[in-house]
Amino acid sequence: MNKKLPKPTEGELEVLRIIWQQGSSTVRQVNDALSLFKEVGYTTTLKIMQIMSEKGLLTRDTTGKTHVYHAAVSQEKTQQQLVTKLMDSAFGGSAMALVMQALGNKKSTAKEIKEIREFLDQLEGGKK
Amino acid sequence: MNKKLPKPTEGELEVLRIIWQQGSSTVRQVNDALSLFKEVGYTTTLKIMQIMSEKGLLTRDTTGKTHVYHAAVSQEKTQQQLVTKLMDSAFGGSAMALVMQALGNKKSTAKEIKEIREFLDQLEGGKK
DNA sequence: AACTTTTTACGAAATTCTTCGTAGATAATT
DNA sequence: AATTATCTACGAAGAATTTCGTAAAAAGTT
Structure with missing residues (x-):
């Protein structure tokens, strides 16, 4: 069981969000998606994704060119990891x-x- | 209005938590508190706090030796900043x-x- | 086949964060 | 007064992150 995957950095999280959203992707596809909201060089995206592979945040299929x-890593596990970290550290x-800050801040809809x-x-119901 | 204070780093957040808790402190007092749960050199703590002053996260009274x-920065504002950031980025x-992850994760008490x-x-009541 | 485009690999610069050593100043102790 | 302890300032090293340039390999085009 690999429980100790490193916490993704800001840049890595951006890549993960894109891949979670649009599924497995090439560097080109991720870079295109990133380019929609920020300026980023192709090789920069490549490098980040290579590093993420080394860290175990991504895997890659190198059969084709x-x-x-x-x-x-799953979106849920990662969110869990980040929210737990924030809860502990802040x-x-x-x-x-934490919940109160999150809700009090934003104008939540009815x-x-x-x-x-x-x-x-549900939480109470499923509880013993 | 200084709205754009930088997001505190991990190390800086540890210092802030101590000062929020025990009030304005010297480097020695902060370092002692830090030493209770981690090993850290005095000059390391000093340096972090100096940098925090430059960034505007701390102010200091240099009258005495x-x-x-x-x-x-207030604890509330900082928590707001961090939770908003996490909400947006993850x-x-x-x-x-975010709330569901935070609650679903931890076994919350009744x-x-x-x-x-x-x-x-309250949220609903105070809302128009 | 020659040329262009796309992609990966490698390395390195720039930045930020963390850590700490050393030196000098100030205060306390003997 | 001399010694010792404490504190600040300065600088710098090491790690992590982000950025990108260049070269080489692979694929596609003319």
């Missing part, structure tokens, strides 16, 4: 404090609030 | 998604869940 990269480990209530119901 | 450092801006419900009530 153009390598295809796959996410090696909120003293309190989920409540619908969102309702969904969270239902989620809380 | 021993300088006294004060937090220049949760596509969705507070809901009391915590109740508190969050009450918080949601």
Whole structure:
């Protein structure tokens, strides 16, 4: 079990989000997607993805000329990792404090609030 | 209005947490507190706090021989900043998604869940 | 086949963060 | 007063991250 994958950096997270969204991709595809919202050189994207492979955040298929990269970490696990880290480092480990900041900040819609209530119901229900 | 204070690094956040907790402190006091849970040289702590002053995360009183450092950013604002950043970078801006990860992860107590419900009530009540 | 384009590999510069050693100044102790 | 301890300032090394240029290999085009 490889539980200790490194925390992705900002740049790595951007790549992961794209691959989670559009599925396994080539460097070109990721770079195109990145280029929609920021300026970035092709070889920069390539380098980041190569490093991510070394770290185990991505795997790649090198059969063809153009390598295809796959996410090696799930979106859910990664979000878990990041939110846990933030909770510990900035909120003293309190989920409540973090949740309140997240909700208090943003103007949540009535619908969102309702969904969270239902989620809380589930949490209590599924609990022993 | 200085809205663009830099995001504190891991090390800087540790210093801020200590100063938020125990109030304005000297380098020695911060270093002692840090030493309780990690090994760190005195000049390392000094350097970090000096850099934080330059960045505007701390202010300092240099009247005496021993300088006294004060937090220049509030805990609340900083938590806001960090949670917003995480929400944008890892949760596509969705507070809901983040909240669910935070709650689903940790085994929240019934009391915590109740508190969050009450918080949601307030949110809706205070809203127009 | 010669040329152009695309892609990977390699290396290195620029930046940021962390760490700490050394020197000098200031204060406290003997 | 001399010694010792404490503190700040300075600089620099090491690691991590981001960036990109150049070269070489592979594929496609004329």
